Amino acid sequence: MKLLIVDDDFISRSIVHEVASTFGKCDIAVGGKEAIQACKAAWAANAPYDTILLDICMPEMDGLNVLRRIRSIETECSPDQESKSKIIMTTAKKMTECFVAACFEGGASGYIAKPVTHFHLKAQLV
DSSP: OEEEEEOSOHHHHHHHHHHHTTTSEEEEESSHHHHHHHHHHHHHTTOOOSEEEEESOOSSSOHHHHHHHHHHHHHHHOOOGGGSOEEEEEESSOOOHHHHHHHHHTTOOEEEESSOOHHHHHHHHO
């Protein structure tokens, strides 16, 4: 499995990497712009990510905007729904139902409250 971890916080990113690396090869993006570049490069190499763990609260570009951009890139690259990444939103903050709903409406596949654990990630991946 090929995963992309998107998180601006070093400690959170490290914890998510430790957990996610048990499921496959992990790339890291420190923010939204890096995540979008990584997704474009993966599609250009015909090797899109299977799963993206995307932090919601980031400076410059929040996770919801990144989610929308990634889904747009995927639509441009392949109309096939099967080839799209599973995008799991993560956050340390308690999110309102409206915001979580907006993530799913934007194309999120799942949601995990931090800290991300092996148990919770495995539940989202199956």
